[in-house]
Amino acid sequence: SSFLPPFKAVVSTQSTGVQLQDKISKMNEELEVDSDTNMLMKSLDDKRELLNTEREKILGTRDTSKANLEKLQAEHDLQKAALEENETFVQLTNLERKWQHIEQNNQFMKDFIATKSQESDYVPLRKEVKEKISNINTLLQQALAAAATQ
Numbered sequence: 001s002s003f004l005p006p007f008k009a010v011v012s013t014q015s016t017g018v019q020l021q022d023k024i025s026k027m028n029e030e031l032e033v034d035s036d037t038n039m040l041m042k043s044l045d046d047k048r049e050l051l052n053t054e055r056e057k058i059l060g061t062r063d064t065s066k067a068n069l070e071k072l073q074a075e076h077d078l079q080k081a082a083l084e085e086n087e088t089f090v091q092l093t094n095l096e097r098k099w100q101h102i103e104q105n106n107q108f109m110k111d112f113i114a115t116k117s118q119e120s121d122y123v124p125l126r127k128e129v130k131e132k133i134s135n136i137n138t139l140l141q142q143a144l145a146a147a148a149t150q
Contacts (some may be wrong), residue, residue, distance in 0.1 A: 083089050
């Protein structure tokens with residue numbers, strides 16, 4: 001168990017050395033790329049040209065899409081206007097409104113009927129009255145039997 005800590009230290013030192021070597025080689029590669037300013041400038045110019053080309057292409061697509069949208073909007077507006085002038089459409093719209101009104105009235109009446117049905121349900125009251133009459137009859141019979149024995 002006393003052997004493990006120095007072994008870990010050796011492994012740790014070796015891995016740290018490998019990491020340092022990797023870091024140094026990366027830094028050297030970056031220095032080479034950064035030191036070549038002509039290459040960097042050309043790379044930036046190429047990137048700028050590519051981005052400008054892509055921008056112009058996107059702007060062209062945007063303009064085309066805008067024109068198509070305006071054309072479709074105009075078509076839609078014409079069809080909507082023609083539809084609103086159509087007598088059948090106007091009648092259908094009015095009938096749909098009436099139908100909605102009738103459906104609302106139907107629902108109101110269903111709710112009203114359900115409420116009144118619950119209010120006029122006599123079965124629980126009938127059961128309670130029958131139980132009370134039965135109890136009164138039993139008490140009367142007991143009172144008569146007691147009076148007859150006296």
